[in-house]
Amino acid sequence: MPQEKLYATPQAAVADIQNGSTILVAGFAGYGFAEGLLAALLEVGSNDLTLIYRAGPYAEVESGSLPAVENLVSNGQVSKLISPMPYEPGSGGVIEQQWQAGQLDIEIVPQGVLVERLRAGGAGIGGVFLPTAVGTRFETGKERRNFSDGEAVLELPLKADYAFIRVAAADTLGNAIYQGSSRNWAPIMAMAARVTIAEADRIVEPGELDPEAIISPGIFVNRIVAAR
């Protein structure tokens, strides 16, 4: 029964991603990227994609992961990025070039606001009033309201078609644990996507993970592939 979440290859796990899809890409700096899935997406070639991710700082991190996002952009597969930091200052590369050429749309969202919008999307919340953006350039166009705690602006939920997450271990039901910084965005992104694909360093049988230690219950993980 549980085997239905297991996919033999990253290519098989991402094969049905349609043009125009929105994809959450978990990871922080060089940690926690589903590198195999990103590489497979490059092969599958879906385009007109919107990617939501927290990149950088990556310039000093030895990892092929972020270039994978850049590769998708440079391969013409991406039409929009939603990110707190789509690239590190001074190292924009192809992302900056395409943005300046008008080929790529970029929406900047402060990271704490972005994660809360994703949580709202995943938790069925219609919107949250947050104080973060009050008085800043990120308040533009948003409803502001006064509460007993102070002023806050309405932030709307974000959802996606897919999430690519990297997990330390998953059981075949999709219950997942993380290591260190890989936990950073993944559990929230897993909730906010219609189809969450986990690239797992280890795949185990149900019951092998300590139930008190599971961070993402299997209900939030739809597909599992082994990391190379």
Next chain:
Amino acid sequence: MPQKLDELTMALRAASELRQGQVVAVGSGLPAKIAEILPAQAPVQLLSDGGALGYGPSQPDAGAGVCGPDGRPVALESGGSVVGMVDWAAMLRGGHVDVAVVQPARVTPSGDLLGWTTAATPGLFAPGRTVDLAAGGGTVIAMLPHTGSDGSANIVAESSPVADGRSCVNLIITDIAVIRVENGALVLEEVAPGWSYDEVAALTGAPLTPADDLKEISPDLEALKTARHSKVFPDGPSAIGDMPDGATVMIDGFGGPGGMAHYLLVTLRDQGTRGLTIISNTIGIARIVNFGTPAGKLAIDHSVIVDNGQVVKAIASYPVSPSMSRPSSFELAYRRGEVELELVPQGTLAERLRAGGAGIYAFYTPTGAGTLIAEGKESRVIDGKEYILEHGLKADYCLIRGHKADTLGNVVYKGTSRNFNAVMAPSAAITVVEVDEVVEPGELDPELIVTPGVYVDRIVIRPEAFSAYE
């Protein structure tokens, strides 16, 4: 010109502001250097948006898989824990971060700051964490070079029409000066060795007033060389004895005897604090619903303080007995007109508790739309679906039941007790945890800590002989 301070000396000066027990969120760049110069096991905890709370200097072979704000691998200090982005953001918004240290591009006398932007790409900017740090720190310290590489001032009179933070900066530490932001003005408090007021003022793009006791910068980390304070209290009465009449108190686990701070409930009954508003799931039905209670015994639950006349109001989701013939203590008090009740659906209660602790002032939820629960509340259609507006909940005290805690207040739970306890812990001014066992920092697996010590103020051990039944 005299020499400018190097980055590590700037970090030492910033660290001189830190005090025992503080949670300090740091950004990348200069603020990240603070981790490099803190004394080992300093009595503060650094928070990185890389997902580390309580970490030390960068170590290429740290092995924990956690990183500092600049992406470099770090090791957790004993008592540190792994947190996710949503926790990082909630700690900042919810008022749990004492100091935020950020490196902006520009700062103004009104304390506004601007994060990174470039002349080459107007309109595109990457605030990353800056907006969250600016909005969320109790005290905000800006660390930046006094001038840009072209010699232009980074401290300017007016920010552009846009800002990443408004009136947020309290202290500016540059490579030549320490400047306090006071009522919309800049006061020069310290200068780097060899620098004069005039020389610093000449490189500052805004009016600068010298302090009466203008000093030379001299980092002082004495306050960080003390041992970390233990949060362990000897017993219940010492842990909640200061609770005043009229307090709002959160307390619950779920259902029966599993997972409630029974010992603290009995302590609260015995000390007799009155006029309490209790935020709970059930406000006490375990006593009348036999959840495996041994024969001849009564389960301890909220009923013990309701029967004692200490409660004036409950905010709860399940305040009645499932049996008409066995009403709960709260039901009886309600029928007698002695208590008020605000009814909240269970999931909304959990979400309101989370909102209170995470600095979410209000949120739209579909739960209860179109029902009695919606009466008197704003209703709104968003994306074709009807929602109602609910507000965050906060309290003066929260009494939670953990399984183990270390002396810094990091908590792990056992089974059902995680249910309401974990979501309540961040939402009160004073959170007291009742545990079976206290261990030293470092003994709990940092990946398994559910409630970081950031949220816990006091710890008591449930006496071994204590029974959840009486």
